Amino acid sequence: MNRDFYLTLAKNGQAFPVATHLTLHEQPAADLPAILLDGQRLGQVLATSARRYRNPLAVPLMDLMLEKQSLLQSLGIPAELIDTYHFTAPPADGAPAFTFTPRMTATCAALRYIAAETDLVPVGMCIGPFSLMTKLLSDPITPVFLAAGGADGEEEPEVALMETCLRLSLRVITEYVTRQIAAGARALFVCEPAANLVYFSPNQLAEDFGIFERLVIEPNRQLRELLRQHHVELIFHDCGELTDGMVSRFAKLEPVMLSLGSSRKLWEDARLVPDNIVLYGNLPSKHFYSDETYPVARVRAMAAELREKMRATGHPFILGSECDVLSVPGSEQIIQDKVNAFTAWSGAP
């Protein structure tokens, strides 16, 4: 597998969503907990979702809570507190033996299933280190702001706490990624949605991008290096609101695909991203539930416009969703119709 594979997908005019959640939720609700813990059945869902949309990539659920659950469980936080737990003081910065949750183990087993039983590309999935750190603090914005202003951990305890949580985040993610690679992942979907304008003020970044480099890019560069050592490709995803400088820096991580949210104009981003990186996205799938805001005809028109504008740039591009397309109770068919509307456009230009 190499970069050319993804460039060829783009050249072939491929269009596909990230739709594992949508496919999973076609199963009876009572079966879902069991499927999520059963690698083979979960793998079958990944395969079904990929084949339905002629997507050669089998992508796990974009569940960005798994690593937090693993980390906190490893540190002895009671299970019932984990979802809403935030650190108020730095946890021991030693090396806890990470306990992988049954969901993580099942995801790895699903990747093994894909690798052994299908001709699809097994793609791993993880949250980005910065985004995981933000889930560990009740207020992750202030320490980032203070650090951007030059405060260090000695001066501001909040900055010290944030930095410790970022280190722990990278460690648990690294271990999970290593396990997914061992299970057969040949690419990794890194989701870093918190690296955005909510956490980083463009006013501060206008003066110096150092804080973004230090807190977002450097930990992801370390992940990138791990992938490189194992010949695993990086698919980098951030559906948050971004500046051009952020997009340029993501490109420096040299992903094979860069997946961005609908707030970006991909045809303008094409000039920020080298030609060997496929741009993926970015139809507003988070709003597909609404027929009033996005009727099928509008989605179809947006898809056509996006294709046309991207074709004009000459930049490799795969038409897709802005994020994992989530199944909204009561709106399943409405969402499905819109996914069908843009994937039906698939075909060589």
Added chain:
Amino acid sequence: MDEQHPLTQAVIRGRRKEIPELVKQCVDAGEDAKSILENRLVPGMAIVGERFKKNEIFVPEMLVAARAMKEAVKILEPLLVAAGVKPEFTAVIGTVEGDLHDIGKNLVAMMWKGANIDVIDLGVNVAPAKFVEAAQQHKPHLIGLSALLTTTMPSMKTTVAALKQSGSTAKVCIGGAPITQAYADEIGADGYSRDAGSAVDVALALLRGTALAA
């Protein structure tokens, strides 16, 4: 109101560490707590909200300003209580059931507090029954519902229905990444705010029964 007053400027610029001394200077100069709140702090946050709406500042700057304001209110609180000064309005806020995201909800809570609204924060993953219970207990004028995920949005509909069913007369304002005005209309919410900066305008328009400025 003096925009250039050092305390107002400290709020606008989020200089929390300067706040205790600046509040003390105001008190020592004979200003009463209500005047400090209404003429120094609230106007500072109003300016912050305006700058946010104009994209002159962003969420981090708004957040540190709100923290500076909170620091000042904490110091003034005993004086306000002693003087019998209470916020004009009370609000209850929470992230709806099934959703654990709290950044947006926290920002709105801070902005509402910055507008001198008494805010009771129910946290995240709040069941409709808990909103109803809070409405009965605190008799708020305003209830804020937040959701980040499309999958948890339907909890807003259930919550709005439960509140109406309970007889609550509080205005309900909703917001979050996937939310639109159309969705607010569909589920019978009274208001929708597209971001934390607009949340104060929407809240005050609902509370005062006035139209939002275009």
